[in-house]
Amino acid sequence: MDRILNPFSPGAGAPPPELVGRGPILEQAEVLFARVIAGRTERSMLMTGLRGVGKTVLLNEIARMASQTAFHTIYLEAPEDKGLPDMLAPKLRTLLYDLDRIQGISEKVKRSLRVFRAWLGTPQVTVNDVTFGLGYDPEVGVADSGDLESDLGSLFEAIAEAAQDRGRGVALLIDEVQYLSPVELRALIVAMHRMQQRRLPFVFVGAGLPTLPGLAGDAKSYAERLFQYPVVGALSKEHSFEALVEPVQSLQADFTEEALEEIFSQTDGYPYFLQEWGYQCWNIASASPINLDDVRQATKRVIPRLDESFFRVRYDRLTPAERRYLRAMAELPQPCKSGDVASLLNVKTTSMGPIRAQLMSKGMVYSPAHGDLAYTVPLFGDFMRRAMPWP
Ligand SMILES: Nc1ncnc2c1ncn2[C@@H]1O[C@H](COP(=O)(O)OP(=O)(O)OP(=O)(O)O)[C@@H](O)[C@H]1O
Ligand SMILES: [Mg+2]
Structure with missing residues (x-):
């Protein structure tokens, strides 16, 4: 049949021809935006799911929905190598100048620009390789302690008040949240807690691997009650x-x-x-x-x-010991126990601890229940059996 007309979208993040089966999650997001803009409290969302299950396309759809519901959106993908503040700064600058450009002067917007300047610590920001000066003096003593955990909340607060003054909300959308550092994740949770307590129109929607609820819980015990955790599963x-x-x-x-x-x-x-x-x-x-x-x-x-492609890019980032571990897992029914993996490899369970931890931080495996271990990449066991012989 005509290849040009092929309706399917292979590849990561490519919008599917039909976004099937995500009605309930989209509805949850719709309610969240509507409630928050109406000044009510609602828990932000952290979506979790395995590789290739459709988190990114869903997050994009939610971002689109937010901008149709009076929200300014900030969309980021947490990288493994760059800090959250560096990612946020250019986006926040764009957002604040957009708010400032709306007709009429808003003191809250001016203040948010000064708070932003204080948080940045420098008078300029680089957006898409172009450096812009910020024509504002810093608001001394707000969001400028240098401690992300205490500063981020003050910054978000000033921004949310500015947006609110313009009759708008702010939606922060972050993909691959599991790659945020523990400090960043904690700062984000603390800041969102403050937004919720003050009923400010600032919403967070994140997406990441199934390790996420655990990471968030480790970062702050109240994270469990602060977010909703919809699971993005297979269809x-x-x-x-x-x-x-x-x-x-x-x-x-x-x-x-x-x-x-x-x-x-x-x-x-x-x-x-x-x-x-x-x-x-x-x-x-x-x-x-x-x-x-x-x-x-x-x-x-x-x-x-x-x-x-899909499997290989992940495999190539593994050390030989990590590969052996994942290969041994493929011999066991899923999810498996780390003790069983160790005995297949003829070593003590404790000596495998560091490898298991590395595989978790690389996002290759997660623990669906205490003591259990599973791949984050669907059908990865089949791939490992094809890629590596088992003695
Ligand atoms: N609900 C859906 N119905 C049909 N196809 C979908 C759906 N969701 C996603 N897809 C398709 O699945 C593929 C993977 O989607 P996406 O990149 O969003 O997954 P992901 O969960 O972000 O993966 P990763 O964890 O690797 O980043 C894309 O080709 C996309 O078009
Ligand atoms: Mg993705």
Whole structure:
């Protein structure tokens, strides 16, 4: 079939042709924005899910929703190598100047610019490689202690008051939250606690790996009550079928039932894989409906592609010891116990502690329940069996 028309979106973060099965989470976000802008309290959101399950596209959709509900949005992806303040600074500058440009003078906005200047500690910010001066004197003694945990709340407070004065809210959206440092995560939690207590129109929506609720809880014990933790999971069979069928039907094509069953059994309903299979099936099929034989051929193409990209990028970042650990896990039913991994490798459980910790901080494994261990990348065990022989 016409490759140019292929409706599927393979690849990370690519908006899917149909955002299927996320109604309840989108509704939760809608209620959050509506309540907060109306001056009510509502818990911010931390969405968690495995790799490739659709967190980034969902966060983008929520950002779009926020900007349609009187919120200014700040969208960041927490990097593994750059600090939160450096990421925030240019975005905040843009936001504050946008608020300042609205007609009429707002003292709250002017104050927020001075607080921002105090927090920055320097009179300039670089936005997209261009350095801008800030024409404001610092508000001395506010948000300028140099301690992120106490400063971030004061900064957010000034910004939220400025937005409120303009009849707007602020939505901070952060992807890959698990890569924030413990200090940053704690500062963010403390600041959001303050926003909620003061009922200010400042909302946080984060997305990250399933390790996140634990990390947040370790950072601040009240984090558990401060956020809602919607889980972004694999799609049900019904939703998986819909994710495949809707896009092709919009082009007057279809799948046979058997073909859909086969794709579901190969993908377990993981969105990243559904898009890959859909994409290859479309390219392979010579006519509609796409049938079982087309899917089987697509599988032969998709697996090596995933091995070379989706799985490979993660594998390449591992040390040999980490690889051995993940390979041993693939011999066990999931989730597994670290003790069982250690005995497969003929070593003491305690000696494996550091490797397990490294794998957690790299975001490769997480603990779904106390003592249990699982991959954060769906179907990673199958990949490890293909990639590394087991003696
Ligand atoms: N609800 C959905 N229905 C259909 N396809 C989806 C859905 N959500 C995401 N996808 C598709 O799945 C793929 C992965 O999505 P996305 O990059 O958002 O996942 P992620 O959870 O952010 O992954 P990672 O943890 O690797 O960053 C994309 O190709 C996207 O188009
Ligand atoms: Mg993502």
